[in-house]
Amino acid sequence: MHEVTFYPSKIKVTAEEGRNLLSLIREHGVDLASECGGTGTCGKCRVRLESATVIDGKGHPGPEGRQGRIRLACHCHVTEDIVVTIPESSQALIKVLDQGVRGRYLFGPPAVRRQNNGWRDGARFGVAVDIGTTTVVAALVDLASGQELSKKSARNPQQVYGLDVLNRARYAQTDQYGPLNLQRKVVAVINDLVAQACHEAGASRERIVDVCLSGNQFMLRFLRREDTSDLTVPPYEARSSASVSQAPSDLGLDMGEHGTAYSLPSASAFIGADIVAGLVAVDIDKWERPVLLIDIGTNGEMVLADKDGLCACSTAAGPAFEGVNISCGVSAINGAVEGVFLDNDERRLSLEVIGEAEPVGLCGTGLIDLVAELVKVGVIDRTGRYSAGAEGWVYGNDDYMGQLRQKGAQRSFVITDRRTSKDLFSLSQRDVREVQLAKAAIRAGMDLLLKERGLRQGDLHTVLIAGGFSHKLRPESLVQLGVLSSQLGDHVEVVGNTSLSGAYLALVSEKARERVETISKLIKTVNLSTHPEFERSFIENMRFPTS
Ligand code: FES
Incomplete structure (x- = not known):
């Protein structure tokens, strides 16, 4: 048996010879991101081995090279006593959105x-x-x-x-x-x-x-x-x-x-209790119809309430909008960029960073903003490609610079610390493609759901955006990406964690609990996986709209 010590938690555990490091970390509840579940594809489980020679790992993503100390935990196996540091950027701790609107129901648990x-x-x-x-x-x-x-x-x-x-x-x-x-x-x-x-x-x-x-x-x-x-x-x-x-x-x-x-x-x-709870929380009956409630998460669930009732679908958007499968994607940890602004006139760059720490990557709202802003200023063209002509453009402020560069086999928009010239993170061409796939799936889902009822986006009175996005989510960025049409930019409300609000209402109001039960049976679900028009609509929506 070997002794393994984790920092900064100072947890000491024992492990048998050859034990996979990620599985050991899981067993003992050490905080480490592992988005792909240990299949070796996400690159998020980076750890620093303080005595690298004693662990045989194939993962070597860090700047210190194949024999270096930054490794992927899912590729490593324990062969001796070892000290392992979990860098802050690999910790999965996040700022949790726990607020949401609550409809009015008579108190009576x-x-x-x-x-x-x-x-x-x-x-x-x-x-x-x-x-x-x-x-x-x-x-x-x-x-x-x-x-x-x-x-x-x-x-x-x-x-x-x-x-x-x-x-x-x-x-x-x-x-x-x-x-x-x-x-x-x-x-x-x-x-x-x-x-x-x-x-x-x-x-x-x-x-x-x-x-x-x-x-x-x-x-x-x-x-x-x-x-x-x-x-x-x-x-x-x-x-x-x-x-x-x-x-x-x-x-x-x-x-x-x-x-x-x-x-x-x-x-x-795919229309879960969280969505049912959300409909009760926003008091869907009080909104002028048609109104759309959408949870922009991995499954992009959405419910349309119109004169004919409730109609829902979910679309496999993938987790890109949550910063997952994005090379610079992070949870809402300290150092996560949650807002980005670019300006072509003065080539200005502004970053909003959680905790005012050194930027380490993009969380969901930061990712949406950065891609939208790059489309706005023309660094990304309508097809989603980085424009070759934008390579000399440098955006900056006193602290950071952002510019398009060739990095390895692909172009990336790289954010650099102006004082140290250190690259902080970069958004690759592949990352932009992931965002395109997610936004195309959501937009196709919205369009087909609306079409089911003979409606278009312009007919919607309000779009309610629920889920893990903070109030930092900017509707204009969703318009720039083409998730929402331009007529809808002023008709968007970010309603927060309505799943919790709905659970609270079901707890304190018998009427709300009855409503939860009723609403769950009233929702007609449209299956997009077999919809004949989904693929065409999805491909059409891969492009970014012209400004
Ligand atoms: S858990 Fe994803 S690469 Fe290790």
């Missing part, structure tokens, strides 16, 4: 009716949980008043099994311990968040009598340790999308023994 089963007097609490693919948020609520007492969030630790749901589903379906490990990870983080919230609010976990859980179909199935094979093979029809009520202890949740854990219902395989 369903749990009140269960008082004879549990506590007859004293305080009773509820917990609303949003299990996102990337983050988990839990809100502790006083069920006597509806007041939110404390809210805690953390990254979803299932990320060690893959950043997107399909990698995790593959793990669940191919590893005999997969379902158990996925459940344990998410249950552990929920228990931890609830313990923190109770501690902060001075509440007893024993007095938690109701838990409302929201998330997409995969997340809720992983929580309940249920099979997901119906969600991953054609025709992608969910065996069941109904809500589930069970004892918290059945899931391993550490709460009052008389309580209930209620998983919100989904509408179909």
Whole structure:
């Protein structure tokens, strides 16, 4: 056995000879990004080996060369005692978006009716949980008043099994311990968040009598340790999308023994409880129709509410807009660029950086901004290619410069520290292609969903953008990319984490819970994977619009 020490966490563990370093890191909960789930394709699991000769790794992405110390953890195996440093840029800790709009519902928690089963007097609490693919948020609520007492969030630790749901589903379906490990990870983080919230609010976990859980179909199935094979093979029809009520202890949740854990219902395989909750949270009935709610995530779920009802689709946008599969993509960590502005008149560059740290890469909003701005100033042409004529253009401010350069086999837009001349990160031609694929899928989904009801984008009264994007998301960048048409730029509202808001409402209002159940059955789903026009629309939308 060998001793392995991780920095900066100072966690010391033992490992058998030949143990894969990434699997060791996963087992001990050390914070390390591993977006591809260890298949060696994302390049995000970089670690620094403080004594490189003792680990045999094939991954050598760092500037220190093949024999150097920066390696991909998923390629390394332990052969001696070793000290491993996880650089900040490889840590998966993120700024969590936990705010979302909340519609108005009459206060009246369903749990009140269960008082004879549990506590007859004293305080009773509820917990609303949003299990996102990337983050988990839990809100502790006083069920006597509806007041939110404390809210805690953390990254979803299932990320060690893959950043997107399909990698995790593959793990669940191919590893005999997969379902158990996925459940344990998410249950552990929920228990931890609830313990923190109770501690902060001075509440007893024993007095938690109701838990409302929201998330997409995969997340809720992983929580309940249920099979997901119906969600991953054609025709992608969910065996069941109904809500589930069970004892918290059945899931391993550490709460009052008389309580209930209620998983919100989904509408179909890819229109999950998070979207259903979102429709309740934004109070979809109050908006002048037609209105579109869209979650720009990996599956690009969207619901159109018009005079004929609710119609939804999901489109395989891929995780590019979350900074995944992008060479300079990072989560919303300190140093992530979340906003970019370019100006052709004075060749100005402005970067908005989380934590005002040295820029380390682009998170979702920064990526959308940078590509949109490069299209705006002509560094990227309509087809998505970097323009050869833009190679001499240098954008800058006092601290940073950005310019198009040949890097290896492809052109990249490189951001450099002006004082040290150090390259900080670069957006490659391949990254731009990933953004094109994502935006084309979303736009094609929107167009076909609207066409289903005889509508066009210009007919929409409002577009509500939900999900992990912060309020830094600029509608004009979505217009520049061609995700939204120019008529819609002034009709966009960023509504935040409506999945959590919907779970909260289902916790404090019986009416809202009834509405969740009703809405989940009213949504008609359009299957884009078999739609005859999807491919044509997708290809048409690969181009960027002219300004
Ligand atoms: S390259 Fe190692 S986890 Fe992706």
